[in-house]
Amino acid sequence: MALQASLLLFVTFFIFLAIGVPISISIGIASVATVFLALPTDIIMFTAAQKMVGGINSFALLAVIFFILSGSIMNNGGIALRLVNLAKLLAGRLPGSLAHTNVVGNMLFGSISGSAVASAAAIGSVMAPLQKKEGYNKAYSAAVNIASSPAGLLIPPSGVLIIYSLVSGGTSISALFMAGYLPGIMMGLAVMIVAYIIAKKEKYPVSPKPTFKEGVQVVLQALPSLMLIFIVIGGIVAGVFTATEGAAVAVLYSLVLSLVYKSLTWRHIPIIMKESIVMTGIVLFLVGASSIMSWAMAVTGIPAAISQLILSVSDEKVIVLLIMMVVLLIIGTFMDLTPAVLIFTPIFLPIATQMGVDPVHFGIMMVFNLAIGIMTPPVGSALFIGCSVGDVPIEDVIRPLLKMFVVLIITLLFIVYIPEISLFIPKLFGLM
Amino acid sequence: ACGNDNVNDENESANTDGGNNATEENNGNNNTANVESESFRLGHNLAEDHPVHLGLANFAEIVEEESGGAMTIEIFPNAVLGDEREVLEQVQVGGVDMTKVSAGALENFSSAYSAFSLPYVFADEDHFFESMASEAVQDLYMDTEDEGFIGLTWYDSGARSFYTRDTPIMHPDDLQGLRIRVMDSQTQIDMLEAMGGAPTPMPYGEIYTALQQGVVDGAESNPTALTTGQHGEVAKAFSFDEHTRIPDMLVMSSSTWNGLSADQQDILSDAAARSTEYQIEVWAEAIDEAMEEAEEMGVEFYYPEQDAFLEAVQPVHEKYREDEKIATLLDAFEALR
Amino acid sequence: MVRALARFKSTLNYMVMIIASILTTILVFGAIWQVFSRYVLGAPSTFTEELLRFLLIWVAFLGATYAFGSNQHLAIVFLKNKLTGKKGVSLQIVIDVIVIIFIFTILVRGGYAIVDSTMGQLSPILRWPMGVIYAILPISGVLMIFYQLINIMERSKGYKVEENEDIAVLGSPDDREV
Ligand code: NA
Numbered sequence A: 001m002a003l004q005a006s007l008l009l010f011v012t013f014f015i016f017l018a019i020g021v022p023i024s025i026s027i028g029i030a031s032v033a034t035v036f037l038a039l040p041t042d043i044i045m046f047t048a049a050q051k052m053v054g055g056i057n058s059f060a061l062l063a064v065i066f067f068i069l070s071g072s073i074m075n076n077g078g079i080a081l082r083l084v085n086l087a088k089l090l091a092g093r094l095p096g097s098l099a100h101t102n103v104v105g106n107m108l109f110g111s112i113s114g115s116a117v118a119s120a121a122a123i124g125s126v127m128a129p130l131q132k133k134e135g136y137n138k139a140y141s142a143a144v145n146i147a148s149s150p151a152g153l154l155i156p157p158s159g160v161l162i163i164y165s166l167v168s169g170g171t172s173i174s175a176l177f178m179a180g181y182l183p184g185i186m187m188g189l190a191v192m193i194v195a196y197i198i199a200k201k202e203k204y205p206v207s208p209k210p211t212f213k214e215g216v217q218v219v220l221q222a223l224p225s226l227m228l229i230f231i232v233i234g235g236i237v238a239g240v241f242t243a244t245e246g247a248a249v250a251v252l253y254s255l256v257l258s259l260v261y262k263s264l265t266w267r268h269i270p271i272i273m274k275e276s277i278v279m280t281g282i283v284l285f286l287v288g289a290s291s292i293m294s295w296a297m298a299v300t301g302i303p304a305a306i307s308q309l310i311l312s313v314s315d316e317k318v319i320v321l322l323i324m325m326v327v328l329l330i331i332g333t334f335m336d337l338t339p340a341v342l343i344f345t346p347i348f349l350p351i352a353t354q355m356g357v358d359p360v361h362f363g364i365m366m367v368f369n370l371a372i373g374i375m376t377p378p379v380g381s382a383l384f385i386g387c388s389v390g391d392v393p394i395e396d397v398i399r400p401l402l403k404m405f406v407v408l409i410i411t412l413l414f415i416v417y418i419p420e421i422s423l424f425i426p427k428l429f430g431l432m
Numbered sequence B: 001a002c003g004n005d006n007v008n009d010e011n012e013s014a015n016t017d018g019g020n021n022a023t024e025e026n027n028g029n030n031n032t033a034n035v036e037s038e039s040f041r042l043g044h045n046l047a048e049d050h051p052v053h054l055g056l057a058n059f060a061e062i063v064e065e066e067s068g069g070a071m072t073i074e075i076f077p078n079a080v081l082g083d084e085r086e087v088l089e090q091v092q093v094g095g096v097d098m099t100k101v102s103a104g105a106l107e108n109f110s111s112a113y114s115a116f117s118l119p120y121v122f123a124d125e126d127h128f129f130e131s132m133a134s135e136a137v138q139d140l141y142m143d144t145e146d147e148g149f150i151g152l153t154w155y156d157s158g159a160r161s162f163y164t165r166d167t168p169i170m171h172p173d174d175l176q177g178l179r180i181r182v183m184d185s186q187t188q189i190d191m192l193e194a195m196g197g198a199p200t201p202m203p204y205g206e207i208y209t210a211l212q213q214g215v216v217d218g219a220e221s222n223p224t225a226l227t228t229g230q231h232g233e234v235a236k237a238f239s240f241d242e243h244t245r246i247p248d249m250l251v252m253s254s255s256t257w258n259g260l261s262a263d264q265q266d267i268l269s270d271a272a273a274r275s276t277e278y279q280i281e282v283w284a285e286a287i288d289e290a291m292e293e294a295e296e297m298g299v300e301f302y303y304p305e306q307d308a309f310l311e312a313v314q315p316v317h318e319k320y321r322e323d324e325k326i327a328t329l330l331d332a333f334e335a336l337r
Numbered sequence C: 001m002v003r004a005l006a007r008f009k010s011t012l013n014y015m016v017m018i019i020a021s022i023l024t025t026i027l028v029f030g031a032i033w034q035v036f037s038r039y040v041l042g043a044p045s046t047f048t049e050e051l052l053r054f055l056l057i058w059v060a061f062l063g064a065t066y067a068f069g070s071n072q073h074l075a076i077v078f079l080k081n082k083l084t085g086k087k088g089v090s091l092q093i094v095i096d097v098i099v100i101i102f103i104f105t106i107l108v109r110g111g112y113a114i115v116d117s118t119m120g121q122l123s124p125i126l127r128w129p130m131g132v133i134y135a136i137l138p139i140s141g142v143l144m145i146f147y148q149l150i151n152i153m154e155r156s157k158g159y160k161v162e163e164n165e166d167i168a169v170l171g172s173p174d175d176r177e178v
């Protein structure tokens, strides 16, 4: 039954997905159709409804709405500009300095907001006019912005790592957060390498060296925004609060900060609320639908069947991981990060752990992989936003982006095959 | 939820090398009843090496054997069908036929089950075993029929005690000001408040980090939490105050049960009782192993006197005795002391 | 007619958001209270963990409801964008109907069944009937169907269902309409 069920599940899912039915509903319908093989109708309706709530009924998921809220509060001109100035100070002496500034800006902003899309939008829109002024190629600039925007999904705090923690059966959020640092930084560095080579070729200018006084001023201005990271991560490590509670502290801090900066006034609050609630609704409705899917798969024995299928190709860890990574890269071309994590974690993780892969490590490689997907056509949220703020057609950015994909995929291979890149820091902090 | 993320404390699996060898006494006894065939789904939230899972697997084996293969039970472990509460809800409507559920979780479905979660209602293990075999508990099994489920048997889940990062709990005073993680249950909160500690409900998965970072000072469970939950890496003082003995219950959907013939029902009841005897032994082995392993991790064991704890929780008993069903059970246990 | 619907929809939007915003505010301050009570007062709050979980469920379903009204749920729009004119509208209406069928069977009917079955079960700490928590399923289900029906009517009359401004595309806050 399991193979038949797998086929039914995925074929139904992809048909509904392809005609444009919302992903959450496609997941739900495919799952329900699959359980029909095993259970009577009234039981399916009852349990599917139960799962929609059960999937969301988790304290850890509160962090999702909290990080969306704080990201949305932070996501305004004031903070992005301060962080761009700091990024310029850090990376401005390299050839093509504005490209490097963009990358570092994404890493800083993304680490706070935890959203690739928000980061590409906020940093990209600050950078675009500057780059235009200095004669940078638009498509190149947009590609740099797009390719570095997901760094903040790995550099903590990160909402998607919390969701992974949940679907993976309670992998430590603190360990995942610490594990994301190096891979997130590597993602940024990978883009900087490509940017460096192109800048040399195109002879892009180097920013003038700032004076010491200017430098101090820039750091001081950026400090309050950076404090958010110290407060949240520091509070978690020091045991003042759990990761989930830390996310609520981030909301309060970013709210107070934005009001003090006057980059936000009270009349903006309802809009931020609405945006965050809708975003949360979309994400958590997906989480709920995915838990119908996990149940449907469990009842019909799908994970075991897929595991057998993969292991029949090879039982070499190196090969199995490679297969999974290729599948995820393909999935990532058309599917967003969160639904892909929700759907593929329950299928792939048991196989990976069976081969001795640490769940923390697996989460990082999965998010890194799927982060590449959000910059690829046909469907890529970071791609769309980056092109829109960079005012450049999608066709034009593909060429410069391709070079970055190559380097990012090589980086991914390093992350997949050298677990210590991910696990070194959490081990250092005694988190695993 | 999508994984076993919100499973309760009881998801602490314990390693045993006992295996499934309990049916050896019955080999050769082939006068199986000629019953109608029936297949059942049993879901629970434990890992497959947990002693209670071994008990359930033993139950399934005996049922199959005694029915001559006519009755089969498919077990879904690891919370794949849902956490305890969710699967019990599915049992109520007949979507799942049976489940294992902590008596602590049952108190939300039927108040009488709170009796098992109260501190020091059982003097020791023998008293606990005798009480669980009593008429009062047998009556309780059928008492929830209208709620959609009935009890079949119980499994040993050991005695729960306090463990902290470094403070031995020799007296309730030692709990003063300590943040102790408790299960999501009003009885557990009441108990801890009565003893003077600060009860902190928290998902099971967060305990390790919370202990390590000092978000909580301690938690309470049986020694398998130290090993399979790895809490022994961060909590070094385990004090056997043995405040509760909350059994796991094997329950069955009323609608499934009522659709069975008397022969089928007998086979299930007998098998359930026999699997309990087996499971008690497996559990004892698991605890011994866990303690040995925890000692190697550097955990120190302490053995406090229970009198002061018992005295401290008297108001809790009084509060819950207001419920007639709880009082009846407590009196029945008391009579066996 | 369409104008009356539009007014009805915006009233509904407003109510959904007011309730969800109040609950979200409780989420933030409840979590901070949990830290404060434990770390500063030394008397950990015992009800917040459960309360916040339940409220999050409600916020999530209200947010998802709103997202159906504004057509914001994530979807692969490749084919949809390829089809223009009448064909595109027809496809969109087919999708809307598929959504309604799912919502009706699972959220409304399944949701009603589970509410009915769990009214006697109490939550562990707050002692609320679990049916009350599950009630958001049929409630949001009915609202989602409302929204989908309005969307179908608007689309069939050639109106474009307003897709709200992308959540993350924001320049300075002053650019936003209030
Ligand atoms: Na981040």
Ligand code: NA
Pocket: A332, A333, A334, A335, A372, A373, A374, A375, A376, A377, A378, A379, A380, A381
């Ligand atoms: Na893509």
